[in-house]
Amino acid sequence: MNCLEFRRQLLADPKLKSAELAEHRLACAACARFGARTQAMEHSLKETLQVDIPDGLASRILLRQRLEARRQVFWRRGLWAFAATMVLSVGLAMYFPRSAPLSLEASVLAHVEDEQRHMLAHDNVSMEAVNQGMQKYGARLVQAVGTVNFAMDCTMRKTKGFHLVLQGDHGPVTVLVMPGDYIAQRKTVADQRFQGVVMPTRNGSMAIVAENGQDLAQMEQRLHSALQFVS
């Protein structure tokens, strides 16, 4: 082994140990010195290359990974949920064809049907209380309409309205005040059990419904003069 080879090998890997290297080191003082300095430099080199690690490097990496993992889970679950919702919606839409919205007449009958328990009430509500309740719906009694058995806010087809049950000559008469739900002209409504009218008012519509067989004309007449609407 000559000096050049010795030095090349040593510089390629200062940790390298071989009989040939050892032999040359013994034989050549210059290369022995070269070897010693190489070792010294290697030590410094290692120290220099081992630059300080920024504080908290590992925790920052782990934090980012946890956030990423959470994001991945969110998307994975989110996508599944989205896909499931889509499948379900499409399925339901196919299974239950969209029903047409209820007409005002039909909704009036359905409402009376659904809330028929109010027809059994005997609250005997004062005219003042009725007016207080109806105020926000733009309606007011200017004269008495007889006994009021029930008076309460109610959720109608489109908006909130006022539900009254009056004592008619032959049984309870339901009056629905429906501001915001407009109708072009007076219409009669009827099904197997109830009959009545839906009529336009200044701020929407009003319905008068009673059980079949009752004469509603009189009640309609009475309300016509007693009930006033503001627009």
Add this chain to the structure above:
Amino acid sequence: MDHTHATFEALVNAYSADLYRYSYWLTRDATLAEDMVQETFMRAWKGLHTLHDHKAAKYWLITILRREIARHYGKERHDMVSYETDAELDQWLEVDNGPSELDKWALRRAMAEVPNEYLEPLVLQVVGGYSCEEIGDMLGVSSGAIMTRVCRARQKLRRVLEGDESVPSSKKVQS
């Protein structure tokens, strides 16, 4: 914590320091170096299922990091050429210089003179503890070429540290 998270945490604890140092010497910029390491571990997290042999983890991470740095700089920086010819360095190799002060500061400054092409395998060898063969695998060159490069890197460092003033003729060297 499930198995994947535990594996990942173990990788971070075991290798983030070495990867950072490697990254630092290739970028010479502490902030960028950390960014590159962060990106590397993010890619590693996403691709952890592709790592079947955990003994190869460090190697795998370094490969990702190299790609990340290459992507950051574009192609050209990684193909940097040395600014000294091998013949010039060989001439220096034949010199027996006097004792030198190997001070860290000087060494760091000297490091700036070493082209990345030489420095990279040097860092892998000294910091990573890899053999020339393993480094050759990683960088896609022969182990012989790696030996030459790390040798050049050390020559270059010594030359910068010890100065050029006493460049003797090759006659001093025994044959």
